[in-house]
Amino acid sequence: MTGIPPLFTALTLLSTLAAQAAAPSPDALKFFENKVRPLLVQQCQECHGSQKHKGGLRLDNLPYIIQGGETGPAIVPGDAEKSLLIKAVEYADKDLQMPPDDKMSADDIATLKQWITMGAPWPQAEVAGARTLRKPGQITDEDRKWWAFQKVVEPKVPAPPKATPTAARNPVDNFVLAKLAETGLKPSPEASPTELIRRVTLDLTGLPPTPERVAQFVADCKTEAKSKPAHPAYERLVDELL
Numbered sequence: 633m634t635g636i637p638p639l640f641t642a643l644t645l646l647s648t649l650a651a652q653a654a655a656p657s658p659d660a661l662k663f664f665e666n667k668v669r670p671l672l673v674q675q676c677q678e679c680h681g682s683q684k685h686k687g688g689l690r691l692d693n694l695p696y697i698i699q700g701g702e703t704g705p706a707i708v709p710g711d712a713e714k715s716l717l718i719k720a721v722e723y724a725d726k727d728l729q730m731p732p733d734d735k736m737s738a739d740d741i742a743t744l745k746q747w748i749t750m751g752a753p754w755p756q757a758e759v760a761g762a763r764t765l766r767k768p769g770q771i772t773d774e775d776r777k778w779w780a781f782q783k784v785v786e787p788k789v790p791a792p793p794k795a796t797p798t799a800a801r802n803p804v805d806n807f808v809l810a811k812l813a814e815t816g817l818k819p820s821p822e823a824s825p826t827e828l829i830r831r832v833t834l835d836l837t838g839l840p841p842t843p844e845r846v847a848q849f850v851a852d853c854k855t856e857a858k859s860k861p862a863h864p865a866y867e868r869l870v871d872e873l874l
């Protein structure tokens with residue numbers, strides 16, 4: 633009872649569900665809350681709950697239970713004998729036994745049967761809040777908007793803000809500075825050569841630079857301060873560390 637949902641649309645599923653489980657009576661809901669929900673939580677939802685749904689089967693909301701899994705819908709509201717969940721908890725099939733480690737008591741199985749026979753009452757607010765269900769392979773318009781599926785385009789590099797015209801050393805800096813200006817923020821002061829070599833050395837090796845290497849890097853930065861492109865000493869340092 634895990635994995636692939638049956639081949640019908642979410643709309644059909646929820647319409648069927650609404651017809652079968654509309655407006656459960658107060659007594660039916662009381663029976664569910666006192667008897668059935670605790671049983672599902674204790675016996676089933678460790679493997680088939682909101683966080684972990686082994687094989688795709690969820691038993692924490694009625695639409696998911698009706699949707700079922702690889703072997704079809706888990707229950708047929710109103711008909712316990714045709715419900716795979718009952719077949720599983722009764723250990724009627726050696727390949728379909730739930731819970732796998734210890735069979736439910738006869739009283740617990742009887743509770744599940746009674747609940748299904750009653751039409752599987754479940755609070756309507758929770759049923760309405762179930763996420764949209766879909767067929768395997770169905771792709772929505774929202775899915776198609778995911779960034780990884782968009783065409784690669786070359787964005788226009790924004791001009792550096794007037795307040796920080798010299799802060800951009802490469803096109804990536806232009807984007808960062810433009811976003812900072814958009815939110816009313818200013819870039820942090822540029823790191824000194826000593827800070828810079830310490831940061832990049834720790835990042836790439838996990839160890840601080842030696843005092844000798846720091847002194848050499850600081851001297852190189854002073855010598856090449858007006859070089860174009862800027863920071864050739866830094867680029868050499870990164871190559872060396874990599």
